[in-house]
Amino acid sequence: MCYIHRMKNFNEKMEKTKLFIFDADDTLWESGLYFRRAEKDFISLMHSLGFDPETLSSEIHIKDIERLSVTGYGANPYLNTLKLILEEKVQSISPYTITSLEHIAHSLIHHPLILLPGVLDSIAKLNQADKRMIVYTMGEKEHQISKFNRSGLTGFFENCTVVPLKTKDTMIDILATAGVTAEQACMIGNSPRSDINPAIRCGVNALYVKRPYTWLAEEIDFAEPELVTTIAGLDEILPMVGLT
Ligand SMILES: [Mg+2]
Structure with a gap:
């Protein structure tokens, strides 16, 4: 199944990407x-x-x-x-x-930590190709960090940042801490409200992972739909950055 709608200059944007910012719940693993x-x-x-x-x-x-x-x-x-x-x-x-x-x-x-299809392979390959990656998630710090530690993915990411709520300001902090500009970052997440809209409001490239169920509160319209690229899973990122 292919949902892809790609923004203009998409390939150029992906080539410029120095930091991949991954949401966690329902992007990396089931939640x-x-x-x-x-x-x-x-x-x-x-x-x-x-x-x-x-x-x-x-x-x-x-x-x-x-x-x-x-x-x-x-x-x-x-x-x-x-x-x-x-x-x-x-x-x-x-x-x-x-x-x-x-x-x-x-x-x-204490739910089981189950990675979504294609996640382990894609993250390992991006890591092998020396791509910088971080996890950026929201909710209760202790619970989110416990899931990150149980995921088996910790070695692939520079860090995991947990915020109470994802906003444009918290995204700006993420970029500043990582030392990259908005144009050099790509946000990957399943929530229009928390992942995609704050990213595109900062000028960060956004990949929306479309999942069959998204929590009602997170399902809102994209701030600028033409700036969003939709994918069905993380394995679609590999060819976008020249990997297979
Ligand atoms: Mg999520």
Whole structure:
């Protein structure tokens, strides 16, 4: 499947790239999958207590969006949202329910670290070709670093930076720390809101990794669609930089 729409002067831009900035969750490895599983498990738990799954599903999504500006991104804030919904709806919470919710939380926090197809090979080849690469992700620092350490990819990247929220300013900091100009950088990520728009607003080349499921809050329009190149996986980057 090919989604590629390439901006003008795309090849020139890729040749000039000195730093590849990779988002982590749902770009390098599976993440949203485990949030969806936690949500399904929570809905099943609530269903067992007599609540309607469909109503609950839309309530979770509304509360999830509402809490973002207060709690920030991450697994623990998300789990707090589920806990809050439980506390609002159930008068007297049984020990069984508390244990079930703890198991759901444990599965989400300690989910397996599964790389996406083509990631290991592409990252190893880019590294072999001496391309500079960093990981740039958002959420809870401890959880994100634990995933990075479990990924088996640490040796390929210069570092992994975790910010609470990705913005144009945090992107400018990333460039300054790495000592490259915007034109010398390429951002690769699956989120229009957090990865692509801040990058193109800084003049950074952006590769959008289109994934089958993206979290609702992250699905917004591109600031300048003509500046975005869409790919289906990281293996598409190799021929773009003259590698196979
Ligand atoms: Mg992501």
